[in-house]
Amino acid sequence: MIKVSFDEITDVLLDIFRANSEALPAISPFIVNRDLYGKVSLVFREEIEDHPxxxxxxxxxxxxxxxxxxxxxxxxDRIVFFEPSLDSVKIGGVCHSMEEFPSVTVVDRVTCESDWTKIEPEKSGCPRIVFFSIKGGVGRSTATAIVAWALAQGGKKVMVVDLDLESPGLSRSLLSEDKRPRFGVTDWLVEDLVENGDLVFKDMVATSDLSYDGEIYVVPAHGDKPGEYISKLGRVWMPKTTPEGKREAWPRRLNRLLLDLESTLEPDVILIDSRSGIDEIASACITDLGAAGILLFALDGDQTWSGYEVLFRHWLKTGVSELIRERLHVVGAMIPDIDKGDYFRELLENSWKIFTDNIYDEIPALSSPENGTTEGIYPFNFDEADETAPHYPWPIRWNRGFSSLKSIHSKITTIDKTQVNGVFGSLVEGVQKILDTGGPQDDRR
Known part of the structure; x- marks a missing residue:
């Protein structure tokens, strides 16, 4: 028997459809269904079942x-199915059209509740900004804490949420040990499954004593005593069945929690420290929460760029790049003092390349009004040196004093704005720009 890998499925199907392209209009639209095991079947409209x-x-x-x-x-006996409604077949799957054959829809059945291709529109009201990285160890949580501190220095009411549930620690940077609340996000997600969320809601937020002119409300991953954290962590991603019998996926539950916290605390901005990596937890933070800004932390290396390219290509393939691209911005993490100019140039070049290949529009050939050109409409495309572009990194300078998350709380009590600006100035300015303009770019293309 022929052996075909999962990655070869699409190419094989395209070859088959090309060889039978004359027959496709009569049987289209139809669905290519890939089940949880990666086995493929076809689903057609019931009305064509008996046509010779x-x-x-x-x-x-x-x-x-x-x-x-x-x-x-x-x-x-399970390759071909006929259904009265193709739309009903798509429910619960990750859907995208097949290249070359737009009337063919691929429906992937996956185990996770989140979906990198279902992009929620930017939420109105209090803006949410997600701090994300493909790899851990890039100083993302430290940067989240510093931005919260800087915004509070300017009088903002900031809510900081630690959603890096499998590697928590953000609360340590903003709360002294005696200030940590009894519960956290994990506790609420578990208790909510049994209609017990109100038990922990009132004691899962603490106010940082680093707030100064504004406020910093901290919602930790867990409370001051984690308890049976491993057992709880194995349940947080569960969907919920409401008393009315409706199913609520965990990203929806998480969004409900954020809305309740926002209604109670009335912050000016919500900063979300996301889990790193391409998994369903990170997906929920980036695609499901309606973030106004998504900050992509990057070290210049193959692991960083190959990871982001996998994600960007997926968005490109599934046709959703346009729904999220204006909210993205690269953050250059831990820029070294030695050879920092060369390092930054390579970081910029690599960032621009993957955005150009996967996110930016192609620039059409020069044309004239006679062939339909419309003035004032520009492609979403940026020069490499454009500092307002999503790919242009906001640099964070490596600094020994900020390299340990454990020491950040005590460090913040002794630093001033000059120290913060020297290391995190571009990041803080960029976040402030998102709050002022509604997006990461000055010029919304």
Whole structure:
């Protein structure tokens, strides 16, 4: 039997559809369904099931699938289905059109509740800013704490939420030990499953004594005593069945918590410290919460850029880049003092390349009014040296005094704005710009 890997499924299907392109209009639209095991079946409209012409085309295509997809093809009696509604088949799956054949929809069945392709629009009201990184150890949590401190220095009411639940610690940078609340996000997500959220809600927020002219409200991953944290962590991602019998996915539960906290505390901005990596937790932070700004922390290295490229290509392939790209901005983490000019140039060049290849529009050839050019409409594209562009890194200078998260609380009590500006100035200015303009860029293209 032919052996085909998961990554080869799409190419094999494209070859089959190209070879039968004349027959496709009669059987389209239809669905390519990939189940949890990666096995492929086809779903067609019920109304074409008994047509001799369509029956022959479907049989030919399904036979080729069985021959060429190997173990990634569904069993012979489950390759083809007919349903009265294709839209109902799409429910619960990750959907995107197949390149070259827009009438063919690929529906992926995945185990996670979050979906990198379902982009929530920017939320109105209090802006949310997500601090994200592909890899850990880039100083993301420290930067979140410093931005909160700086905004509070300017009189802002800042709510900081630690959603790095599997590697918590942000609260230590903003709260002294005696200030930590009894509960945290994990406790609420677990208690909410049994309609017990109100038990912990009133004691899961603490006010930092570093607030100064504004306020810093800290919502930790867990409380001062984690308790059975591992057992709780294994339940936080659970969907909830409401008393009315409705199913609520965990990202929706998380969003409900944030809305309740926002209504209670009335902050000017919400800073969210996301888990690193490409998993469903990070997906919920980036795509499900309606963030106004998504800060992509980057070290210049193959691991960073290959990770972001995987994510960007997925957005490009599924056609959702335009829904999120104006909210993205790269943050250059831990810029070294030695050879910092060369390092930053390489960081900038690599960042610009993956944005150009996957996020930015292609610039059309010069044209004239005679062939339909419309003045005032510009592609979403930026020069490499454009400092307002999403790819242009906001640099954070490496500094020994800020390199240890454990010492940040005591460090903040002794620093001043000059010290912060020297290390985090570009980041703080960039975040302030998001709050002032509604997005990371000065010029919304």
């Amino acid at each position: 012409q369509t029956k022959e085309a479907i049989e030919k295509i399904s036979t080729l699938m069985a021959e060429k997809l190997g173990n990634h093809c569904a069993p012979s």
